[in-house]
Amino acid sequence: MTNHWVDIKNADLVVVMGGNAAEAHPVGFRWAMEAKIHNGAKLIVIDPRFTRTASVADFYTPIRSGSDIAFLSGVLLYLITNNKYNREYVEAYTNANLIVREDYSFDDGLFSGYDAANRKYDKTSWNYELDEKGFAKRDLTLSHPRCVWNLLKEHVSRYTPEVVANICGTPKDDFIKVCEYLAATSVKDKTASFLYALGWTQHSVGAQNIRTMAMIQLLLGNMGMAGGGVNALRGHSNIQGLTDIGLLSQSLPGYMTLPNEKQPDLQTYLAASTPKPLLEGQVNYWGNYPKFFVSMMKAFFGDKATAENSWGYDWLPKWDKGYDVLQYFEMMNQGKVNGYICQGFNPVASFPNKNKVIASLSKLKFLVTIDPLNTETANFWQNHGEFNDVDPAEIQTEVFRLPSTCFAEENGSIVNSGRWLQWHWKGADAPGEALNDGEILSGIFTRLRHMYQQDGGAQPEPVLNMSWNYQTPDNPDPEEVARESNGKALADVLDPATGAVLVKKGQQLSSFAQLRDDGTTSSGCWIFAGSWTPDGNQMARRDNADPSGLGNTLAWAWAWPLNRRILYNRASADPQGKPWDEKRRLISWDGAKWSGADIADYSAAAPGSDVGPFIMQPEGLGRLFAIDKMAEGPFPEHYEPFETPLGTNPLHPNVVSNPAARVFKGDLEAMGKHDKFPYVGTTYRLTEHFHYWTKHAVLNAIAQPEQFIEIGEKLANSLGIAHGDTVKVSSNRGFIKAKAVVTKRIRQLDVNGQKVDTIGIPIHWGYEGVAKKGFIANTLTPFVGDANTQTPEFKAFLVNVEKV
Ligand SMILES: Nc1nc2c(c(=O)[nH]1)N[C@H]1C(S)=C(S)[C@@H](COP(=O)(O)OP(=O)(O)OC[C@H]3O[C@@H](n4cnc5c(=O)[nH]c(N)nc54)[C@H](O)[C@@H]3O)O[C@H]1N2
Numbered sequence: 086m087t088n089h090w091v092d093i094k095n096a097d098l099v100v101v102m103g104g105n106a107a108e109a110h111p112v113g114f115r116w117a118m119e120a121k122i123h124n125g126a127k128l129i130v131i132d133p134r135f136t137r138t139a140s141v142a143d144f145y146t147p148i149r150s151g152s153d154i155a156f157l158s159g160v161l162l163y164l165i166t167n168n169k170y171n172r173e174y175v176e177a178y179t180n181a182n183l184i185v186r187e188d189y190s191f192d193d194g195l196f197s198g199y200d201a202a203n204r205k206y207d208k209t210s211w212n213y214e215l216d217e218k219g220f221a222k223r224d225l226t227l228s229h230p231r232c233v234w235n236l237l238k239e240h241v242s243r244y245t246p247e248v249v250a251n252i253c254g255t256p257k258d259d260f261i262k263v264c265e266y267l268a269a270t271s272v273k274d275k276t277a278s279f280l281y282a283l284g285w286t287q288h289s290v291g292a293q294n295i296r297t298m299a300m301i302q303l304l305l306g307n308m309g310m311a312g313g314g315v316n317a318l319r320g321h322s323n324i325q326g327l328t329d330i331g332l333l334s335q336s337l338p339g340y341m342t343l344p345n346e347k348q349p350d351l352q353t354y355l356a357a358s359t360p361k362p363l364l365e366g367q368v369n370y371w372g373n374y375p376k377f378f379v380s381m382m383k384a385f386f387g388d389k390a391t392a393e394n395s396w397g398y399d400w401l402p403k404w405d406k407g408y409d410v411l412q413y414f415e416m417m418n419q420g421k422v423n424g425y426i427c428q429g430f431n432p433v434a435s436f437p438n439k440n441k442v443i444a445s446l447s448k449l450k451f452l453v454t455i456d457p458l459n460t461e462t463a464n465f466w467q468n469h470g471e472f473n474d475v476d477p478a479e480i481q482t483e484v485f486r487l488p489s490t491c492f493a494e495e496n497g498s499i500v501n502s503g504r505w506l507q508w509h510w511k512g513a514d515a516p517g518e519a520l521n522d523g524e525i526l527s528g529i530f531t532r533l534r535h536m537y538q539q540d541g542g543a544q545p546e547p548v549l550n551m552s553w554n555y556q557t558p559d560n561p562d563p564e565e566v567a568r569e570s571n572g573k574a575l576a577d578v579l580d581p582a583t584g585a586v587l588v589k590k591g592q593q594l595s596s597f598a599q600l601r602d603d604g605t606t607s608s609g610c611w612i613f614a615g616s617w618t619p620d621g622n623q624m625a626r627r628d629n630a631d632p633s634g635l636g637n638t639l640a641w642a643w644a645w646p647l648n649r650r651i652l653y654n655r656a657s658a659d660p661q662g663k664p665w666d667e668k669r670r671l672i673s674w675d676g677a678k679w680s681g682a683d684i685a686d687y688s689a690a691a692p693g694s695d696v697g698p699f700i701m702q703p704e705g706l707g708r709l710f711a712i713d714k715m716a717e718g719p720f721p722e723h724y725e726p727f728e729t730p731l732g733t734n735p736l737h738p739n740v741v742s743n744p745a746a747r748v749f750k751g752d753l754e755a756m757g758k759h760d761k762f763p764y765v766g767t768t769y770r771l772t773e774h775f776h777y778w779t780k781h782a783v784l785n786a787i788a789q790p791e792q793f794i795e796i797g798e799k800l801a802n803s804l805g806i807a808h809g810d811t812v813k814v815s816s817n818r819g820f821i822k823a824k825a826v827v828t829k830r831i832r833q834l835d836v837n838g839q840k841v842d843t844i845g846i847p848i849h850w851g852y853e854g855v856a857k858k859g860f861i862a863n864t865l866t867p868f869v870g871d872a873n874t875q876t877p878e879f880k881a882f883l884v885n886v887e888k889v
């Protein structure tokens with residue numbers, strides 16, 4: 086989230102689209118209700134199903150799963166044509182007036198630079214036209230035909246209300262009503278907050294769904310504002326922490342990138358990773374990349390990392406291609422993987438195309454699971470009749486099960502969706518032989534290191550040189566790890582201007598502004614610098630004082646970066662420094678610095694300067710045109726799901742689905758077609774369950790006892806299916822059986838001249854635990870993912886339904 090949970094109460098309009106907050110985030114959703122009750126906010130829901138969130142909304146309208154980019158692009162067109170945007174904000178704080186290169190183009194569904202053989206773009210032309218000094222050219226009058234504003238207008242001009250209704254199946258009047266709700270927040274003293282999660286991310290166009298919404302927020306002037314922002318409601322309790330600490334295969338802590346094999350030395354890597362400002366005088370905070378990186382290497386390798394050996398650069402792995410989970414299971418399926426360590430992950434249940442996952446695990450020599458529970462994955466080799474019809478005699482994979490603790494059995498911090506790091510304390514000892522995850526991994530590490538020391542081996546350096554100075558190396562204290570993530574001074578840290586000592590050698594750092602690229606500081610995760618200062622554990626603070634009434638509670642826990650609660654809050658005031666809305670005053674200028682109800686986003690520039698508020702961008706501006714980031718284009722474009730009920734893309738039949746999505750040849754061929762699988766399947770969760778774990782809890786198992794599917798009345802009638810009948814739902818990859826819930830909550834939609842029906846499929850059941858055994862919903866889902874995040878397309882695929 087750019088904002089945070091409590092801040093949702095400040096919104097005038099809460100839009101739930103691409104998620105079902107009342108169901109999946111019932112506790113945090115109270116802030117949407119607070120906005121309604123205490124702020125007179127309206128709550129609107131756009132979802133293929135009438136959900137529990139819709140049941141408390143002021144307005145609900147349906148949408149065909151997988152068509153949100155068309156919908157949101159239509160909103161952009163509406164705002165622009167009807168002059169419902171914050172013009173001053175757009176001109177000063179977005180890249181609307183920057184000029185794009187002449188060789189950029191978009192035609193018939195493809196942007197310039199497409200390489201069809203590799204399903205990839207060369208993004209060179211998606212950039213600004215630069216002047217002699219390397220700065221982007223600008224036209225403040227917005228009249229240049231290639232300024233971002235005019236290209237945007239042209240790009241979205243196709244998404245008229247008629248086109249939106251035709252692609253999305255949303256009734257045209259309903260669509261316009263949503264536009265009007267949003268347009269009402271374009272004034273300076275109104276904000277809208279979008280709450281979204283998987284209904285947007287789990288698509289082959291997931292990241293672009295979110296980008297389109299972010300562009301709306303920029304037009305409305307809602308970024309940086311209390312009650313505005315881009316707010317992903319995250320999933321597992323510490324999944325925000327997972328990405329913060331860099332646990333994705335191409336990431337390093339603090340959103341740095343793992344080097345690739347085209348970067349053989351530190352200089353090449355740092356040059357590629359450290360942006361140069363694209364407008365004169367910008368903050369360009371990523372310009373500090375070398376400080377973050379070198380400090381991280383000092384945390385990884387301690388004294389072994391020196392200037393002479395490029396801080397141990399050669400010891401980091403270099404990737405050749407993305408090793409996301411889709412890629413890894415594909416490699417496993419091709420027999421290219423020997424062993425797999427599966428920690429807190431139940432891919433047989435949670436990953437797409439269950440039969441492919443089982444086939445892949447069957448080709449391993451060994452599988453290690455680290456989990457407090459017994460999972461379908463640990464027992465993938467067992468025969469469970471029709472639920473898992475395998476022959477154990479044919480599977481040679483050796484499985485090791487290492488029981489772990491869960492969060493309530495250990496101290497530690499959890500990062501919530503709002504970027505707050507909150508410390509928690511152990512509530513009970515773990516049962517049986519369970520060890521905490523840190524102890525298990527450290528135990529493996531120290532034993533491996535011992536083996537390398539004794540026997541040698543290929544590439545021993547990363548293991549031998551890893552710094553591991555914990556009091557008990559086989560079981561580091563969470564407190565020690567947290568202090569290491571924050572970082573400390575390895576020598577006196579000096580003020581470059583005055584030479585004064587800022588931090589004494591050995592002391593904890595209090596800010597990432599103190600990081601250096603000369604080896605005198607260490608920090609395991611630069612964005613966490615400030616979480617454990619000389620004053621102690623900031624994450625454990627529990628003072629809920631809220632003097633501004635905006636809910637920022639600056640002394641409750643600690644938020645990255647630097648305890649800032651609302652990112653880009655400089656944009657909450659106009660260029661002269663006057664808040665757009667007095668009742669949402671986050672920061673003010675006192676003549677020397679910014680301060681106020683939040684930690685100011687940048688303190689250097691006085692009001693009236695040209696320093697843009699979006700300090701993580703080299704041009705300092707919010708991007709309506711994303712110059713080099715997105716895999717499938719600098720503007721969002723509607724592409725159909727890989728399994729489309731239309732069999733075409735109404736906008737450009739030659740380019741139906743995302744041309745850069747993550748998909749492998751065999752899986753592409755295994756996509757179902759609408760003649761055999763005419764209905765849209767979409768999967769989701771229920772409040773009464775948590776993923777696959779609560780199959781082990783009797784009360785949850787009773788609350789939602791068996792697999793059901795939701796089917797609309799019209800379709801059910803035409804198929805002769807009655808409420809409570811057992812049905813078989815099949816896709817091109819397999820089938821499940823379930824009870825039919827015949828409902829008014831799912832409507833038949835009119836799309837591109839045909840009727841489109843949706844089948845709702847909750848996830849949860851399997852063959853482990855105390856719950857009634859069931860089929861695994863992911864037997865049905867396709868093995869294809871988003872082009873940027875590789876998140877699987879769980880929300881839109883094709884199925885057939887029959888009564889059995
Ligand atoms: N009780 C409980 N809470 C949970 C979880 C749990 O298992 N149980 N899981 C947690 C996790 S890990 C996560 S990631 C979050 C997920 O949180 P959510 O994303 O809110 O959860 P889903 O149930 O997947 O709901 C997605 C909603 O998106 C809708 N949808 C599907 N396709 C589209 C589309 O194309 N466009 C639009 N506009 N909507 C669409 C679906 O109909 C559904 O209502 O929940 C978390 N909270």
Ligand SMILES: Nc1nc2c(c(=O)[nH]1)N[C@H]1C(S)=C(S)[C@@H](COP(=O)(O)OP(=O)(O)OC[C@H]3O[C@@H](n4cnc5c(=O)[nH]c(N)nc54)[C@H](O)[C@@H]3O)O[C@H]1N2
Pocket residue numbers: 283287320321428429430431432434435436455456457458460489490491492522768769770775776777778848862863866879
């Ligand atoms: N079709 C479909 N599939 C989906 C989704 C969907 O909407 N539709 N949602 C997807 C989403 S958003 C997610 S997040 C995934 C979730 O997928 P998974 O993460 O694979 O599933 P979970 O059951 O949430 O958790 C995995 C295991 O973590 C274990 N665990 C809990 N605490 C700890 C701990 O402290 N340490 C260790 N080592 N293990 C622990 C649990 O016991 C559980 O067995 O599913 C995805 N799959």
Ligand SMILES: [Mo]
Pocket residue numbers: 319320321
């Ligand atoms: Mo999730």
